[in-house]
Amino acid sequence: MPFSLTAAFLRLENETFPRWPGNFRFALTPADALISSGITPASVDMNSRVALNEFNEVAYMGTDSNSQQALFATTLGATRKIIAVNDVLRFNNSLSTVTSLSLFNGLGKSGQIVFLAGMNNGDQLLVRANRFFSQAKLADSPIQPSYQLTKYLLKSVSNSGWDCVQGSIGGIGCNLTSTVNLLDYYGFHVSPSEYQDWLISKWTNAPGAKKRNYIVTESNDLAETAITEFTSERLGRLIKYVRIHDTRAGPNFEKLVSELRAGHAVKVRVPNGNPPLVECQNPNDPNKHCYRPKGHFVLAYGIVDPSTFGPLSLSDILIADPGHSSIRTLQDYGDRGYNQFKPTWFEDNQRLYLYTETEDLNQQTLNVNVGQDFRPCPIVRLAPDVNDVNVVRAVLTDPQGNRLGFDPDSGEFDEIPGGQYVEQEPYYSLDDDPSPTESVWGSDATVGRFWINHALTGTYSLEVIGVGSGSYQISMQGAYGLTTDTNLITGTITPGERRMIDFELTPEVTPTPTPTATATPTISAIPVQPLRPLQPPMLQLQRRPQQPQRLRQPLHPR
Secondary structure: OEEOOOOOOOOOOOOOOOOOOOOEEOOOOHHHHOOOOOOOOOEEOOOOOEEEOOOOOEEEEEEOOOOOEEEEEEEOOEEEEEEEOOOEEEEOOEEEEEEEEEEOOOOOOOOOEEEEEEEOOOOEEEEEEOOOOOOOOOOOOEEOHHHHHOEOHHHHOOOOOOOOOOOEHHHHOHHHHHHHHHHHHOOOOOOHHHHHHHHHHHHHHOOHHHHHOOOEOOOOOEOOOHHHHHHHHOOOOOEEEEEEOOHHHOOHHHHHHHHHHOOOOEEEEEEEOOOOOEOOOOOOOOOOOEOEEEEEEEEEEEEOOOOOOOOOOHHHEEEEOOOOOOOOEHHHHHOOOHHHHOOOHHHOOOOEEEEEEOOOOOOOEEEEEEEOOOOOOOOOOOOOOOOOOOOEEEEEEOOOOOEEEEEOOOEEEEOOOOEEEEEEOOOOOOOOOOOOOOOOOOOOOOEEEEEEEOOOOEEEEEEEEEOOOEEEEEEEEEEOOEEEOOOEEEEEEOOOOEEEEEEEEEEOOOOOOOOOOOOOOOOOOOOOOOOOOOOOOOOOOOOOOOOOOOOOOOOOOO
16 A cells, blocks of 8 residues: 655654653564454564563564564554555655564654665665554655765765765765664654764855864764764754773674663664675775675664664664665674674674763863875875875874874773773775765865864873875864864874874864944034025935846755
């Protein structure tokens, strides 16, 4: 049956989805999920979960009388089939057939359901529906075809340093889209293009010195800390970026399970590359079969059966994958060839991006990035492998003498409270086909990122250590009430060279307007003129030349 949506975007009750640890239970048999006087599913999907709210309304996956996968929900004591595979969704005046379904979120207080629908045109729609499917908004996520024309972040902004290169949300927007899915998990319903518009607006209106790492990073990726400002502006639940998990604090899988049981969704960096996979030494190799350890982002949002407290595996972790509509678990993703190529891939360091709900409004942070100038415009890169190696490492020392960073002679330091140092590689594409030809960043070199939450004010020292020959760039940026006296340092270095850079982190002072001095009036004699008869005023009209009509173009063409 077709579900006709007469408008591209309609409005649903704007309620927050309740998130309680364990708010999904497992249906053992069809009868276990059956509500009296309702429809009896032909079967219940034993690999799915059941969503339950405080009114004992329930939603679950099963199969209908046509042996098709279907989503069922209770309606005032009766069971209703919401949608099934082979049903047709009308969206943006086009019809698409549902090819796969999975639950994404819990039931809202009014019975709203969020599910993931894979479509026959390759799209994956994140749909929020009420129990009668008369929803008021179709949250399009992750990718609809028009996003293939929507340039990614600053690539759509003239004179941003990124406007001369291509790259769309549909091509490289997996991090953006997984962040949008994270927001939806916590009840902030926004599309990828809407969140991107907000990021660009904040970046555009920021003072020049802030534009390097405040909302959009200098490597043209979204700043993880922006999520707190976005959620606080919407007066809902405050979501805060915590850190990237370090496996020295414990295994990735153990940490992921504990976060999900606490009701926290987790962004996960996963490999990409098309099987059969091969090892490629050059990160710029265009071979689509290259194994790229951290080339893609997905969102882990639940456990198949939270009532199971025994040993779990990747097959128990539910994920929303922006690039592949048929992927439902981490095991599914690993079975694309990564489990076979590298069985321990999930335990690689820096895979988990952690977030939490908080009431802490102190966002004072210090960001220091050590690498290269990633902005490719108007520079024309002569060869894909030129300057694609980060030639420096660095150690940051705070006003109390605590250190953070990596020294090739002494190893890694992790002494600053609330601080984290990571070396990040660019990711390449949202989808693995066609083969990735461009990284999200303007360079394939890693970048060393220092991030300190609740940073102390005072003098910081940054020791720069050469591990190669070439140019480097260091940017430092205070945010959310802090500022640095230096924002950008560039130079060249050779192996073994060491340089020390000091800078001040101080509270940001909002300039107050200087009152304009008022001149003291002086009294002077005014000559008396003879009176003249009153004349009507003469209106002087200035005819302006005809201006050509200007058409306002949308920031992101649809």
